[in-house]
Amino acid sequence: MIANTPAPPYYAVIFTSERTEGDEGYAAMAERMLELARQQEGFLGVESAREGLGITVSYWRDLDAIARWKGDVEHQEAQRLGRKQWYRIFKTRIARVERDYGL
Amino acid sequence: MIANTPAPPYYAVIFTSERTEGDEGYAAMAERMLELARQQEGFLGVESAREGLGITVSYWRDLDAIARWKGDVEHQEAQRLGRKQWYRIFKTRIARVERDYGL
Numbered sequence: 001m002i003a004n005t006p007a008p009p010y011y012a013v014i015f016t017s018e019r020t021e022g023d024e025g026y027a028a029m030a031e032r033m034l035e036l037a038r039q040q041e042g043f044l045g046v047e048s049a050r051e052g053l054g055i056t057v058s059y060w061r062d063l064d065a066i067a068r069w070k071g072d073v074e075h076q077e078a079q080r081l082g083r084k085q086w087y088r089i090f091k092t093r094i095a096r097v098e099r100d101y102g103l
Numbered sequence: 104m105i106a107n108t109p110a111p112p113y114y115a116v117i118f119t120s121e122r123t124e125g126d127e128g129y130a131a132m133a134e135r136m137l138e139l140a141r142q143q144e145g146f147l148g149v150e151s152a153r154e155g156l157g158i159t160v161s162y163w164r165d166l167d168a169i170a171r172w173k174g175d176v177e178h179q180e181a182q183r184l185g186r187k188q189w190y191r192i193f194k195t196r197i198a199r200v201e202r203d204y205g206l
Binding site for chain 2: 001002003005008012014016017018047048049050051052053054055057082083087089090091092093094095096097098099100101102103
């Protein structure tokens with residue numbers, strides 16, 4: 001689903017990744033992280049797709065909300081496992097959404 | 104592939120969409136638009152995945168490069184057809200990438 005974000009400005013975390021082989025607890029953790037993200041103060045929405053490359057864009061009210069989410073204890077453990085075993089390569093980009101339009 | 108973007112700041116165009124049924128020339132046009140985008144001055148890279156929801160993030164040196172790409176005659180025709188028949192719904196977000204990190 002396309003995220004129902006408010007009028008800009010707000011922030012986007014663009015997380016692009018290539019997975020390693022095998023699940024290794026990944027699907028359950030990904031599900032849990034989505035559930036946890038939705039509970040964070042300042043969370044505005046998320047969009048995700050994987051087709052070889054995985055792209056997840058989460059939207060946030062401000063940089064403080066992003067910093068709090070990055071520092072969440074359970075999320076930190078997921079980040080550690082991501083670096084260690086789930087992702088072959090990834091890139092996280094923090095961006096300020098300045099304008100949007102659509103259909 | 105994860106786009107090999109330079110050090111921030113630079114810009115991202117986050118294009119999220121849900122397609123209509125049927126191809127209707129979509130695949131060929133999508134391919135052509137990628138080819139054309141890569142030739143634009145100020146183009147830095149692109150990442151794309153579709154899994155129900157489609158997410159394409161293209162990266163650009165500055166807002167001028169994005170404006171030129173949006174105004175490209177062939178791209179304008181693709182945008183027109185997109186609104187008319189290819190997309191059930193879409194959202195385009197223009198964002199300034201301020202920070203990135205990865206593995």
